[in-house]
Amino acid sequence: MSTSALPYRPHNHDACVAQALADARAICQQRNARLTPTRERVLELIWQSHKPLGAYDVLAVLTEDGHNAAPPTVYRALDFLQQHGLVHRIASLNAFVGCTHAGKHHNGMFLICRSCGNVLELTAPNVAKAVSEAASAEGFQPEDVMIEIAGLCPACRAGAAHD
Amino acid sequence: MSTSALPYRPHNHDACVAQALADARAICQQRNARLTPTRERVLELIWQSHKPLGAYDVLAVLTEDGHNAAPPTVYRALDFLQQHGLVHRIASLNAFVGCTHAGKHHNGMFLICRSCGNVLELTAPNVAKAVSEAASAEGFQPEDVMIEIAGLCPACRAGAAHD
DNA sequence: TTGCAAATGTTATAATGTTGCAAATTCTTC
């Protein structure tokens, strides 16, 4: 059992990844989308790291795997995974994280710890509502909402307290 | 008077730019920060465009100006302007816009029209509050909040209606 | 089994951003 780089609540991360992959397979089957070996492997790699993973990080691992991969290989897989809501791109980091609410169409809100690098995805109805109201007040029709919050996670706050 | 690429409310854009520059000068003076000619020119260029401007777009204009500029020239100016709250970087576009609330420390919320490319900066207290509450509920200490909303601005919605 | 669409391989290149060091400029202090 791997226990490093956990998000806020401790958990068995291998099981967590396995679950995510199983969910992804189910979602893709239901949609007649092909979760090919490369795509699945990329998803696995992203899930194994709770920290956002860059496209070239993924590429490096694929190369270690013996996979003869080039940037488009990775970006295509990532596009696919994004389209099906299986991963999110964190724009402020140029990196990707596994989606913890796979399948549902949603725009997560991301808490990004600047110290340990972990990212927590949240769905905050109040935030979504406030954003939607603010946009409406300007006559703006929102389609894609991106909320990324950098700061300190609980663990790192505690650590920083007794530096 | 230039009237193209206006944000949601019509205005005299030249005056708008001039005001932004005057404000910037005042802010920098007050802080003993040096708004050098290059920095000021970059700020001006960004303000002249209501659409976000990429670093290399800025660079191209500086080059036209006869300024012997390289990428670091632009990025350094942009860093300076960001640090003093005079411009914002829009992460989802890798581009920069003039800050409409210069001087005040704040995290704007950006409405980005996917059709015309204009960006409106908003301060929405309800959104800020909801975000802060959601983060607190997770024990997370927010430092930098980034909210970027892509969608359709009022003008483009109207246009799209009778396509 | 042929034909089509989707997915992948491959090469090259575009777009964005950074590092490191030297030269010039501005500010400070005497």
Next chain:
DNA sequence: GAAGAATTTGCAACATTATAACATTTGCAA
């Protein structure tokens, strides 16, 4: 005003992130 410190700029090279274009292969269906 001159010496020295600090900031800003010039400049070259390079690093990182992402895409374009086209050929090839694979999976699936008629």
